[in-house]
Amino acid sequence: MSSQFVVGIDLGTTNSAVAYVDTQDPSARIQLFQIPQLIAASTTEARSTLPSFLYLPSETEFSALALSLPWNQTQRSFAGTFARDHGWKVPMRLVSSAKSWLCHSGVDRSAPILPWQAPDEVQKISPEQASARYLEHIRNAWDFAFDKFGAKLADQEVFLTVPASFDAVARELTVRAAQLAGLMHVTLLEEPQAAFYAWLGRSAEGWRRDLSVGDVVLVCDVGGGTTDFSLIAVSEAEGNLQLERVAVGDHILLGGDNMDLALAHNIRVRVESQGSKLDNWQFAALVHSCRQAKEDLLEKNLEVAPVVILGRGSKVIGGSIKTELKKSELEAILVDGFFPICDRAARPAKAARVGFRELGLPFASDAGITRHLAQFVGAHRQPTAVLFNGGVMKGEPLRKRVTDTLSSWNGQPLKLLSGTDFDLAVAQGAAYYGLVRRGRGVRIRGGTARAYYVGIESSMPAIPGMTPPLKALCVAPFGMEEGSESEVADREFGLVVGESAEFRFLASSQRKDDRVGNLVEEVDDRMTELAPVATTLGENGESGAGNVVPVKLHSRVTELGTLELWCEEVGGAARRWKLEYNVREAS
Amino acid sequence: MRFFLALRCFFSVLFAGRLPADALRLLPAAEPPTAPAVPIEIAKTQPMAAPAPMTVKEPTKDSTGGAVQLLALFQREGRLLDFLQEEIDGYADAQIGAAVRDIHRGCKRALAEHLPLEPVLKDAENARVRVDAGFDPARIRLVGNVVGEPPFSGTLRHHGWRTTKVSLPVSTATDPMVVTPAEVEL
Structure with a gap:
C-alpha cells in the first residue's frame, strides 16, 4: 500500500497525538495533526493532543447540540479535553487510563467494566471499546480535515504505537480496538522505538556522529501513567552501523499522575493542619495546582511556587486557599521519592500479596523508578547513552538524577541524546518510521520483545x-x-x-x-x-x-x-x- | 500589578476585535493607561481628537456571539469574570495577589492561544522613534506637541498591541448569552 499520507498515532494513557507526513511533499516534513475536539460544552477547537478520556453523559445532562462535533451531530459520549475537564467532577461517568486496563490480565478486557466501579445506570464500556472510541474520534477528525484531499484515514498507512511492555495479548487487543474504530490495517510500533525514531529523524545521518559501535541506548519513557524502558544497541555489519532493540522492560504502572498525587497529598496534610478541610473538588483543584507548581519549579528554576486553590463558587478570591511548594519539598517528594539514589543491585520492593486484593489497576508497588531501572539494567545490559521521553522527563532535575544514577553504575558518564519533544516525539517518530519503511532511513531491528x-x-x-x-x-x-x-x-x-x-x-x-x-x-x-x-x-x-x-x-x-x-x-x-x-x- | 496590564490587554483586544470605534468612548472611566492600547503616545497632554479607526476584520458575523464566547474563554481558562464581578474592597492585597496569579496565568494562556499579541512598534518604550510620512494612524497615534509635517521624531510611550490572529473555538451554543452555566452538584 502506498498511500499519500503516512500517519503515526500515539494512543497514550493520558494523551493521544497524531503526526503525519505528506509523501507528495518533497521536504517530507513531519507535521502534527491538530485534533478538533470538544473543549467545553458547545465549543469545538483543534488541539495538538487528544486527552485519552471518555465521558459517558446521562440522557439529560447535555443537549445533543452541546456535544456535536463538525462531523457528528448526534454523538452521546465524547472524548478529549472536555471529557477530561468536566469528567473529574463526575468521576463515575469518566473513563480514564483505558490503555492501562487493556494490558491488565486480572480483568475481562472485552467486558464492559469502565468506568471502573461505576453504578449500573451508567452504560459501561470495555477497555477495548474505550480505546476504539479514541481512535474513532481521531479517524473522524482526520476524515473531516482531509476531506479536501480525499484521503480517508482508513486508506492511509497508519502506525499505531504501543508500550514496549505490551505483551502479545495487549497488542492483539490494540489491533482489535483499531479495527473496531474502522482502521483495519494499522501496524504496531513500540513507543520507545518511536521516540528513538523521532530522534533519528531529526537529522538525516547525524546519529552516526553521536553513536558508535558498541553503544547501548536506554530509552527512558516516563509518561502520565506508565514507565517504559527499552535498550537499543548499535552494532556493525558489513561496514554499516546497525540498530537493534535488544531489550524491553516490564509494564510499570507509574507515571506523572502518581507524582502529582503525591505532591497534592503532601500539601493537603499541611493545608488541613491549618484548619481548612478540602473536599473532593478542592483536592482535584489542588492536584491541578500542584502540577502547575511542579512544572514551574522544574522548568523555570524557581525556589518556590505558589499553590492556590481558587474558591469554588463565583467568589474566586474569598474562597481561595493559598499555600506554596518549595523546591526543596519538590525535590524530596519527586526526585528522592520517585527517583531515589540507589546502587545497581537495588531492586523494587514487591508488595506482599494479601488474600483479598482489591481488583483495579495493578499499580507498581514500589514508586522508585530508579530501582525499576536497576532491575531492568541488571537483567539486560548497561546502557552507554540515554534518550528521555514522556512528559515527566521534561523536568531537568529528574533527567539529571537518572543520568547521574546510571553514570554511577557505569563508572563513566553517559551520552545524552536530546532534541526531541517529550510530549510529541512518539507520534512524530511513528510517522517517521513510515518513511523508514519506505526506504528513507535506517530501521531498528527488533522482532518480538518477548x-x-x-x-x-x-x-x-x-x-x-x-x-x-x-x-x-x-x-x-x-x-x-x-x-x-x-x-x-x-x-x-x-x-x-x-x-x-x-x-x-x-x-x-x-x-x-x-x-x-x-x-x-x-x-x-x-x-x-x-x-x-x-x-x-x-x-x-x-x-x-x-x-x-x-x-x-x-x-x-x-x-x-x-x-x-x-x-x-x-x-x-x-x-x-x-x-x-x-x-x-x-x- | 501585572494583572492589570493583562486586564488592559483584555479590554483592548475585546473591543478592538469586536466593537465599533464609538464604543471606546463609552468605556467606563478610561484611566490613563486603560485608553485604547494601540496608540503610541508621543510626549504629553492633549489627547488627539481623531477617533481611533478600529478596522479589524470580523472573524464571525455575529459580534454578540463572539464577545460572549471570548468572555467564556477567559472565564473557563482563568475565572476572569468571577474575579471582575467579585467585591474586592474587603480583601487584603496579599489575598488578592494570591488568587490573581492563577487568574493571570489562565487568562494569559488563553490570550496567547486564541489572540496572540505583539507590540505594534517593536522598539523599547521610552526610546526615540521616527514616524515617517504616510504612517497609518490606526497603528500609531500622535500626542503632545503635534505640529508640522512628518517625518516626526518622538518618544515611544506605549508600544501598542495588535493581535496576530483571532481564532475562537467553533461554538454551537443554544443560548449564546450564557457565558458560563450554573453548576449543581448532586
Missing part, C-alpha cells in the same frame, strides 16, 4: 494442596521477526474434535536464549503468565466429534506486529485452527 510459551502441566500424582508444576514450551523466541513463522516440530498434541482446547500462555522478556521447541522444566519468576489461548475444533462443521486430531503448534508474527498461534493437523487434510487469546479468563 519469548512466548505454552504451559504444559506435568503429569504427576495429585497431592492435596499442591498444584502440579508447570513446564513451559517455547513457541516463539525472543526477537522473532515480523512476517516470520515457526513450528514446534518435535511435539504433537492430541486435540479432541468438538471440544475446546486451551493452553496456558506465558511470556518472558528476559529469557532470550530459548529456541522454539525448548521445554523449560520449571517456570521461574522471569516468566509472566498471560491470558490463556484457546480454540474449539469442530466449530466449522468438521465431522467426527470425539476424534482425536494430532496437531503441531505454529507461531507467526504478522506484518502488523501481532503474534498468532495456530494448531496444524499433522498429515491428512492439513487443517488448521487459530488459537485465540481468551481475555475473558481472569488469571
